[in-house]
Amino acid sequence: MKLTLTNHNFSTLLNSSFINLTRPFCSLSLSSSLSSSTSIKPQVPIFLRPPIYSTKLNDLKKWHNWAKNIAFSIGSSFVQSDNGPDSTILCRELKWFIEDVVENHHSLFSQVGDDNEKVKMRADIEELYCLWKQRIEERKPFQYIVGCEHWKDLVLSVQEGVLIPRPETELIVDLVSDVVSKNEGLKRGVWADLGTGSGALAIGIGRVLGDGGKVIGSDLSPVAVAVAGYNVQRYSLQDKIELREGSWLEPLKDMEGKLAGLVSNPPYIPSKEIPVLQAEVGKHEPRVALDGGIDGMDALLHLCDGADLMLKPGGFFAFETNGEKQCRELVDYMKSNKSASLCNLEIFADFAGIQRFVIGFHR
Amino acid sequence: MSYYFLRRRSLRITTTTFSSFLSKLVGNLSDSPSPTLFSCRHLSHALPFFSSTWLSRDAYSHGLLSPTQARFWASQPAAAEHSTSDGLTIQGILAKNWPILDENDSDWKSHASAIAQSIHLIKRRLQWKKLKVRLDMLSAQLNKEDLWDDPVRAGKINREHGSLLGKMKEVNGLERELLDDIEMIKLAREENDSELELESMKALLNMRVNAKEKELEALLADEQDSRSCYIEVQAGAGGTESMDWASMIMQMYKSWAQRRGYKVTVMEEMPGEIAGIKRATIKVDGEFAFGYAKAEIGVHRLVRISPFDSNKRRHTSFAAVAVIPNLGDESSSVQINESDLRIERFRASGAGGQHVNTTESAVKITHIPTGVTATCQNERSQHQNKASAMAVLQSRLNQIEMARQAQLNAQHTQSLTDITWGSQIRSYVLHPYRMVKDLRTNYEVSDPDSVLEGDLDGFIMSYLSASLDKNEDDA
Numbered sequence: 001m002k003l004t005l006t007n008h009n010f011s012t013l014l015n016s017s018f019i020n021l022t023r024p025f026c027s028l029s030l031s032s033s034l035s036s037s038t039s040i041k042p043q044v045p046i047f048l049r050p051p052i053y054s055t056k057l058n059d060l061k062k063w064h065n066w067a068k069n070i071a072f073s074i075g076s077s078f079v080q081s082d083n084g085p086d087s088t089i090l091c092r093e094l095k096w097f098i099e100d101v102v103e104n105h106h107s108l109f110s111q112v113g114d115d116n117e118k119v120k121m122r123a124d125i126e127e128l129y130c131l132w133k134q135r136i137e138e139r140k141p142f143q144y145i146v147g148c149e150h151w152k153d154l155v156l157s158v159q160e161g162v163l164i165p166r167p168e169t170e171l172i173v174d175l176v177s178d179v180v181s182k183n184e185g186l187k188r189g190v191w192a193d194l195g196t197g198s199g200a201l202a203i204g205i206g207r208v209l210g211d212g213g214k215v216i217g218s219d220l221s222p223v224a225v226a227v228a229g230y231n232v233q234r235y236s237l238q239d240k241i242e243l244r245e246g247s248w249l250e251p252l253k254d255m256e257g258k259l260a261g262l263v264s265n266p267p268y269i270p271s272k273e274i275p276v277l278q279a280e281v282g283k284h285e286p287r288v289a290l291d292g293g294i295d296g297m298d299a300l301l302h303l304c305d306g307a308d309l310m311l312k313p314g315g316f317f318a319f320e321t322n323g324e325k326q327c328r329e330l331v332d333y334m335k336s337n338k339s340a341s342l343c344n345l346e347i348f349a350d351f352a353g354i355q356r357f358v359i360g361f362h363r
Numbered sequence: 364m365s366y367y368f369l370r371r372r373s374l375r376i377t378t379t380t381f382s383s384f385l386s387k388l389v390g391n392l393s394d395s396p397s398p399t400l401f402s403c404r405h406l407s408h409a410l411p412f413f414s415s416t417w418l419s420r421d422a423y424s425h426g427l428l429s430p431t432q433a434r435f436w437a438s439q440p441a442a443a444e445h446s447t448s449d450g451l452t453i454q455g456i457l458a459k460n461w462p463i464l465d466e467n468d469s470d471w472k473s474h475a476s477a478i479a480q481s482i483h484l485i486k487r488r489l490q491w492k493k494l495k496v497r498l499d500m501l502s503a504q505l506n507k508e509d510l511w512d513d514p515v516r517a518g519k520i521n522r523e524h525g526s527l528l529g530k531m532k533e534v535n536g537l538e539r540e541l542l543d544d545i546e547m548i549k550l551a552r553e554e555n556d557s558e559l560e561l562e563s564m565k566a567l568l569n570m571r572v573n574a575k576e577k578e579l580e581a582l583l584a585d586e587q588d589s590r591s592c593y594i595e596v597q598a599g600a601g602g603t604e605s606m607d608w609a610s611m612i613m614q615m616y617k618s619w620a621q622r623r624g625y626k627v628t629v630m631e632e633m634p635g636e637i638a639g640i641k642r643a644t645i646k647v648d649g650e651f652a653f654g655y656a657k658a659e660i661g662v663h664r665l666v667r668i669s670p671f672d673s674n675k676r677r678h679t680s681f682a683a684v685a686v687i688p689n690l691g692d693e694s695s696s697v698q699i700n701e702s703d704l705r706i707e708r709f710r711a712s713g714a715g716g717q718h719v720n721t722t723e724s725a726v727k728i729t730h731i732p733t734g735v736t737a738t739c740q741n742e743r744s745q746h747q748n749k750a751s752a753m754a755v756l757q758s759r760l761n762q763i764e765m766a767r768q769a770q771l772n773a774q775h776t777q778s779l780t781d782i783t784w785g786s787q788i789r790s791y792v793l794h795p796y797r798m799v800k801d802l803r804t805n806y807e808v809s810d811p812d813s814v815l816e817g818d819l820d821g822f823i824m825s826y827l828s829a830s831l832d833k834n835e836d837d838a
Binding site: 083085088089092093096141142143149150151152153154163164166167168170265267268269273277278280281285289290320321322323350351352353354356 | 634706707708712713714715716717718719720721722723724726741742743744745746747
């Protein structure tokens with residue numbers, strides 16, 4: 001219901017600001033996204049659930065010790081098998097897990113409290129055993145366990161079926177922030193985040209745009225659209241961000257030549273590498289958000305066409321890639337096929353020093 | 364609300380209105396002899412036009428007037444030392460050396476003596492004479508016409524002037540309040556008013572507690588003292604044993620900070636291979652965190668039978684502690700150019716991006732011109748880790764700048780060693796005997812466990828008062 005309202009508000013707002021457009025903005029794709037995404041109810045992250053459970057401090061301590069011992073027993077075995085988490089990382093996750101679950105976690109273990117004292121929690125103690133088992137035995141990503149990922153200064157809801165936003169991707173928001181700080185026109189324009197997943201980039205960019213600036217986030221997956229909608233609402237950006245369900249450029253047909261910016265973190269892992277991925281990724285995250293075809297470039301090449309077609313003159317784009325090789329191939333492709341429309345191409349490294357992003361402008 | 368507080372509060376309100384009113388009148392007042400009202404001659408001199416019916420004792424007890432206060436209005440500016448109507452001054456109280464009894468003993472002389480002692484200590488700790496000279500100098504500068512030609516400097520002078528004036532007023536207020544209360548008790552006795560005597564005694568006791576607190580606060584009078592801070596611990600040479608010692612020390616500070624009600628956040632931690640930590644940084648948030656923690660700067664030495672030595676030999680190990688004030692986003696902090704920074708993923712491995720799921724997003728920031736680095740790994744997003752690491756880096760650079768400026772300023776060369784890692788300050792012996800001893804103050808306790816559990820205040824207070832006394836001697 002809420003999503004309906006949201007989109008409606010947005011479309012009226014947009015309609016009024018684009019009153020001179022020949023076609024009503026997004027009315028068609030809007031209705032299609034409504035039907036499927038309202039039927040999916042996104043999960044509420046643990047930290048946002050009400051603290052209706054109560055456990056003896058002693059029982060919580062018991063669980064904590066049990067969980068800690070398991071974390072320690074892992075040692076570096078996951079690191080050796082597939083570069084997974086080691087004990088140190090698991091222990092820190094355990095600490096964050098408690099932060100999310102226990103209402104007054106600050107004073108929890110530090111004080112010499114009465115072991116029979118009741119502790120208010122947002123999940124049942126039995127569920128905690130079950131969830132930590134899933135973390136260790138099934139290698140379920142910690143973010144799916146607690147239902148959220150801290151990304152930039154946001155806390156985004158995530159669940160299975162939606163890609164967990166990566167720290168590297170934060171940089172795209174910084175790049176956009178730089179660009180719009182120097183260009184008022186782009187700051188007030190319409191941006192698109194293709195394959196938005198949890199809505200991370202759309203929300204991050206929505207918050208750096210000025211008055212009148214909008215973001216359209218699209219995703220093929222109805223689960224992603226529902227989760228992104230939930231996140232958009234948590235940050236009260238309903239009036240700034242519109243979500244559309246559909247594959248890549250398809251839900252943006254009405255925006256040809258009108259976008260101020262286009263960003264994406266598309267699937268870019270070469271298909272043959274999917275089976276040997278770290279268990280957290282390969283076994284749990286949606287393949288459709290990871291698998292980029294034989295050389296991982298399928299979606300990226302498609303996005304180049306998108307940038308050519310959708311951006312208005314002076315529009316900006318930023319895409320995340322698998323690394324140096326893809327960056328170079330992408331730039332080469334643009335230079336040889338899109339030099340008439342795309343210019344100022346640049347490759348940007350992430351904080352690990354890996355060439356990760358290709359950015360540029362529409363002529 | 365108690366009667367006492369009502370009285371105090373209304374007293375302040377009346378002071379301002381009355382004083383302006385009086386200052387106009389005072390000049391015209393005749394010094395006509397009038398019957399001594401309530402053993403307060405000065406007052407009666409100043410206010411001959413008040414009829415005695417109006418100025419009944421109720422006027423005092425309901426906060427309309429206070430005897431000494433009234434006298435000050437009459438004799439503005441109050442240059443002379445405050446005294447009661449019968450000539451009792453703070454110095455006089457001190458000189459009388461009345462025995463200080465327990466707080467529960469209702470003896471006004473004991474309370475008065477204790478309060479006078481506190482006031483004396485506060486003045487000493489504030490370096491009262493120097494403070495007066497400095498205040499005069501600042502006042503003179505504030506009156507200069509070209510002051511605001513340099514707004515930054517003007518702001519600085521203005522702030523310092525305000526802060527010193529505030530301190531001076533506070534102490535003057537304490538002195539006046541003490542004499543007021545004594546006057547009130549004497550008055551109550553003369554009039555055989557047991558209710559008023561009880562109230563005044565309560566007020567005096569209240570003041571005694573308050574002055575004791577102020578006395579401790581006066582230990583922390585430096586500009587940065589009220590700040591939050593970072594505490595860094597680094598293991599000395601000696602492998603696992605000293606890394607274990609470093610983590611014990613860090614634990615000690617965490618417990619100490621929690622006892623004081625400060626918020627503790629681990630900013631970075633480099634664990635040792637087998638046990639303990641190579642180095643770690645915590646952020647301690649709360650008022651006066653830096654003021655107290657700065658007493659811990661230096662090298663801490665441990666002597667014990669090492670649990671990591673299979674031959675059960677006695678080991679000596681060291682850990683260095685640095686404490687940096689958190690200046691926040693102030694204009695006084697060092698400007699950092701974005702282009703001077705190198706930002707790296709702290710523990711990056713493999714292809715990254717979509718290949719990896721990790722909750723480890725620590726970054727390391729290097730300030731290229733100085734080589735100063737900062738890392739934060741406790742936050743849940745890379746962005747937050749970066750922001751926190753930037754805050755640490757900013758504080759470190761500020762610290763270096765402060766040290767540099769102190770070096771330029773000859774009178775501060777002494778404190779230079781305090782700012783850097785410093786020399787050995789404390790010894791913790793667990794074997795063959797048990798003792799913790801501060802090498803600077805010779806303060807010692809025979810229960811190392813309690814100290815390692817965070818009971819540090821004894822060490823901190825003794826160091827702070829000793830270093831103030833030392834400054835006093837130097838002055």
